[in-house]
Amino acid sequence: MTVGAADFDWIAQLVWQRSAIVLEKGKEYLVESRLAPLARKTGAETVSEFVTRLIAKPDSSLISEVIDAMTTNETSWFRDHYPFQALQSHVLPELTRNRGRQRTLRVWSAGCSSGQEPYSIAMVVQDHFALHPGWAVDIIGSDLSDVMLEKARNARYGQLEVNRGLPVAMLVRHFERLGTEWQLRPEIRRMVDFRSINLAQRIPEIGTFDIIFLRNVLIYFDADTKRGIFEQVKRVLRPDGYLFLGGAETTLNVDPDFEPVMYDRATCYRLRGREVS
Ligand SMILES: C[S@@+](CC[C@H](N)C(=O)[O-])C[C@H]1O[C@@H](n2cnc3c(N)ncnc32)[C@H](O)[C@@H]1O
Incomplete structure (x- = not known):
């Protein structure tokens, strides 16, 4: 049995208000399958009963769990290579040439899920700066x-998770076995600082960035939300910085201030009329 129309609308509205994720009609099965475990956990017999109880008594920690359950956290190491x-x-x-005087670089992985993206960046950064000592990244x-x-802070991954995109040489070099799991070694873990940031709200003061990965997140949002997020990205991306989006995402027809730049088979986005800083 899938969730009824009124319950679906209530959940879709809640999820949109809290996360900007759009749940279109036809996604009733998704609400049903994602909320069923949570409903069971709270003792409700069905998702409908769970929603009815939540409407009657909107418990804030349960609402957070609903939002969590409705996010898609699919990710992998070195995703799309x-x-x-x-x-x-x-x-x-x-950027190493451009920032030769300051010797600092800041990178933001927004919507980083369980950490594979920022840790993949950290591995690349570690290798690069081994040849350029004295930098703060x-x-x-x-x-x-x-x-x-x-999960990202714990940096512990199961076998299936490490199989997704992580070259064996990197596994051996950067992880140690912990029972049936793999634990990322401290050298890479301490390179990444994790923060709770809702992209649908005004982002907190987190400084400016040379590189922003905002990958496979915008696909869940409507055009106005995407525009609003690009406005925020422009506030924090340095003028000669780089923005990386997911393969199905683009700034084209959404924000004319960015232009796509191709490097081999990767597209990244840069601000038009940029200057080196
Ligand atoms: C599909 S994952 C992408 C992970 C990673 N960037 C990648 O490409 O592999 C999308 C992530 O965006 C997060 N997300 C969804 N809505 C968000 C919002 N409003 N603010 C911040 N993160 C959000 C989800 O929790 C999820 O972890």
Whole structure:
């Protein structure tokens, strides 16, 4: 049995208000399958009963769990490969030249899920700066989901998770076995600082960034929300910085201030009329 229309509308409205994620009609099955475990946990017999109880008594921690359950946290190591290759062969070398005096670099992985994206960036950064000592590199990973942030901070992954995109040589070098799981070693873990940031709200003062990964997040939002997020990105991206989006995402027809730039098979986005800083 799938959730009824009124319950679906209530959940869709709640999720949109809290996260900007759009749940279109036809996604009733998704609400049903994602909320069924939570409903069971609270003792409700069905998702409908769970929603009825939640409407009658909107408990804030339960609402957070609903939002968490409705986010899609799919991710992998070095996802799509090419953005990380571009980072290694073009972006980091160029920014190393441009920031030669300051010797600092800041990277933001927004919507980082369980940490694979910022930790993949950290591995590339570590290799690059081994040849350029004396640099301070900040990497921030952020997400809306507290469950994902906790997993990211713990940096413990199952066999199936490490099988997704992580070359064996990197597994051996950067992880140690912990029972049936793999624990990322402290050298890489301490390179990334995790923060709770809701992209649908005004982002907190987190400084400016040379590189922003905002990948596979915008696909869940409507056009106005995307425009609002690009406005925020423009506030924090340095004028000669780089923005990476997911393969199905683009600034084209959404924000004319960005232009796509291709490096091999990776597309990244840069501000038009930029100056070196
Ligand atoms: C599909 S994952 C993408 C993970 C990673 N960027 C990648 O490409 O592999 C999308 C992530 O965006 C997060 N997310 C969804 N809505 C968000 C919002 N309003 N603010 C911040 N993060 C959000 C989800 O919790 C989820 O972890």
